[in-house]
Amino acid sequence: MAYKSIFDSSKLTAEFQNAQINTQFIPLIWKYVLQNPNCEWEDIPSLPSAAYPLLRSKFKSLTSTVQSVIDSTDQVTTKLLICLQNGASVEAVIMRYDTRLGKYNGKARPGGLRSTLCISSQVGCKMGCRFCATGSMGFKNNLSPGEIVEQLVLASRLSPIRNVVFMGMGEPLNNYSAVVEAIRIMTSSPFQLSPKKITVSTVGIIPAIKKLQHDIPNLNLAVSLHAPVQDIRCQIMPAARAFPLERLMDALREYQEKCQQKIFIEYIMLDAVNDEQQHAHQLGKLLETFQVVVNLIPFNPIGTLSPFKCSSDEKVNSFQKILREAYNIRTTVRKQMGQDISGACGQLVINMPKKQYPSGDAVTDIEDLRL
Template sequence: MATYRSVFDAAELRAQLNDAGINTKFMASIWKYVLQNPGCELGEIPDLPSSAYRLLRTKFKPFTSTVHSVFHSTDGVTTKLLIKLQNGAFVEAVIMTYDTRLGKYGGKPRLGGPRSTLCISSQVGCKMGCKFCATGTMGFKNNLTSGEIVEQLVHASLLTNIRNVVFMWHHFDTISCHVVSENDDDDGIYLLMGMGEPLNNYTALVEAIRVMTGSPFQLSPKRITVSTVGIIHAINKLHSDLPGLNLAVSLHAPVQEIRCQIMPSARAFPLEKLMTALQTYQKNSQQKIFIEYIMLDGMNDEEQHAHQLGKLLETFQVGCRCRGGNKCGLWRLDRAFLVVNLIPFNPIGSSSQFRTSSDQKVSDFQKILRGTYNIRTTVRKQMGQDISGACGQLVVNLPDKRTRDLTDIEDLRI
């Protein structure tokens, strides 16, 4: 059976059009028509050169993936899409709706209304093998193409208007965390995630985001968040390739020893080098960095851990916000551009070796970071647990003989 490429696979479509001598300006009009007519055939797109129709019919499809199932949570705000790929594998994407009027700014109710955020998968399974994560138990099957990544946005857009998109590392599946912006008129950032480590599929990630921020999608880069376990070499080039994005880092421990115990891949990304990479990213991008921290009872949730984390993050700096921008050469500590998200642990099965931290421990941890270190700290609200869409629960429970074992630490690129 012939294998077709997604029409949203920008690099392949551009290359094929160039080879056929067709102007690539038609790419945006092709995408716009498919968005407006999701059940169309590519031959129905108007005003294309005749050679373009032949090319599209033989090489591409409007969609190479299909929505297999849709699950709605009882809380009414979470929708999970089970998406079947062309190769028979499945990934999950999650839509969450959050009413910004429920938040506060400066102690007063915020303006706004409902906002939908899409959490996108970048891989089938994951190589990282984190011990608290369901997705990690799947092993790694394959990377998604850029077209398969973009198609998740298209599928979701047929259900609701998507304002924010997040590529997040595998264990924060459908947890909503609304982070209030410094600007009254800003709607804030929502943190969600899908399956896979986005920066382990770097080329496809970059290409997909460039499509999403271009015509006809026109998503603002500041509405897109990329989360990572801490792939240092990819973080070092992310800002130059995709300026303006938000970065979220799955830290989960304030010291390297504990981090390696719960995240085996952390051995490839030493904490000291990771912090240096994050400081450089923050200085260059002037964007917020979100620190993700899953609360595990007795493992990383004691007061000493809160103080260790606070001291670790004290070193972060951002450029001054004077009229001269960075030209004045002055730098100051400003941890308003650093946000810690405390994440309640979701047991991923009866065999889980971890327990959920008590509400009191989470509250005490937050108070130390806020009160002693003046670090903005939020606690994620659990949503979508009844459809296995909450933190640590995202895993496709379908048999697949093509699953590969988790990557050995020696095979991870530093």
């Protein structure tokens, strides 16, 4: 029998309610598990007597295990290979920052050391973006809310996590209900992450974007735009055909009007594809009425067969200058982290035989950008 994760909140709540056990004990169980990684259910004090056999028979404190931990040579990035209960694997990446090393508006930034966790929401991805290694896997299966939360639990044993970004394997909004439930767990006791410290990245699943603003207010939304016009988007992101740019921008305008906060725009820089000055002007005109932060992402190698090359520093700087000076759009250039361990943006992929992946049906990427 497959056990359920103790962090599958809806399943645990339903079992407790069926057994007439007070669900107020659930956060206490989570807190004890976090503080005592190798505990047995009987170790948890003061639970109702009916809770113990129920937990023993149906739940595990962790259904996932860390298969490997790889540190980058710069010692600021760590990639975790996590094995799921069904035999599939996903990757999560810890990125460590010292915010005091940078400047904003000419002044030293406040803060200090912090860690951001990039987590996965699916095994593989069906979006098929041509610049992303994960897309080469195809879609295998969705993660449960508990499996998503367990990435945070496992990573927290290596480094205190302050920010979470859903920019790992998979399209988060294609696993909508599980992602929303996982975020609700992360923002409740005992995790207590602020929604403002959580970012969900999407290629632009319009119906889910419209739901998200109601289901989780104050969440950070990052949109993988990657091109200023529809035809280029479709060339490098096949899924964009289902979500025309004009309709996507309408959805983002509605989202911003209701949530009243910045939207983060992800833009991967591909040499001679989307990095020319004309593209910068097209992007500026597309976004000039929005409150956005554009994050320019250096393309990370994903194999010798990739048709893409990284834009030169000169092109990136010119692109950034146009957005900033001609359109007054705040623009950052993403620091490359974890490239040597294939843990950088777009590099997450599990190289295993396909027979190791279970089949699954779909339900209708790395940095803290809130500087």
